[in-house]
Amino acid sequence: MPKMSIATIGLMFIAGFMATNAFDFWGQVVSPGLGYANLSPHGLAKSLLGKFGLPNGDFAGYFFHFYLVGLIGYPIGWLFIFEPIWKRVLGVKFGWFVPSAVYGFGLWVFAIGGITSIAGLPFFLNFSGITWVALVGHVLYGIVLVAMLRLMAAKGRG
Secondary structure, eight states, X not given: OOOOOHHHHHHHHHHHHHHHHHHHHIIIIIHHHTTSXXXXXXXXXXXXXXXXXXXXXXXXXXXXXXXXIIIIIHHHIIIIIIHHHHHHHHTTTTTTHHHHHHHHHHHHIIIIIIIHHHTTOOGGGGGOHHHHHHHHHHHHHHHXXXXXXXXXXXXXXX
């Protein structure tokens, strides 16, 4: 498990930034360009915030999704929860790609299966087109997050 330091926080922010941009590029540019659903993750964040009586305007939704989840929450989940458990249980025989994709799948289950229900939305959004676009987006997020962390570590920045 990495030590919490300014360098670790910086790595999390940079990797989370790149992964969130990949997620949003897929969900808001590529997917609709191919005729599939357009992701609006800030809408889920707005619904969740509203459920708890918190400010839930567009700014709050974008802030929650991009900064709190994409740059902080999900990277912390990888570095301090998922990766250490994965390595303890399964070791390193699967490399980095498989666990990063599994992590992204888990994020999808958490967000689209769990958070949507808490926010008062249909379970897995009734398995509509957005559900499957979100699956690809979350798996892509996991892969880009870990790839960036590894790349920066290889360059001596981690």
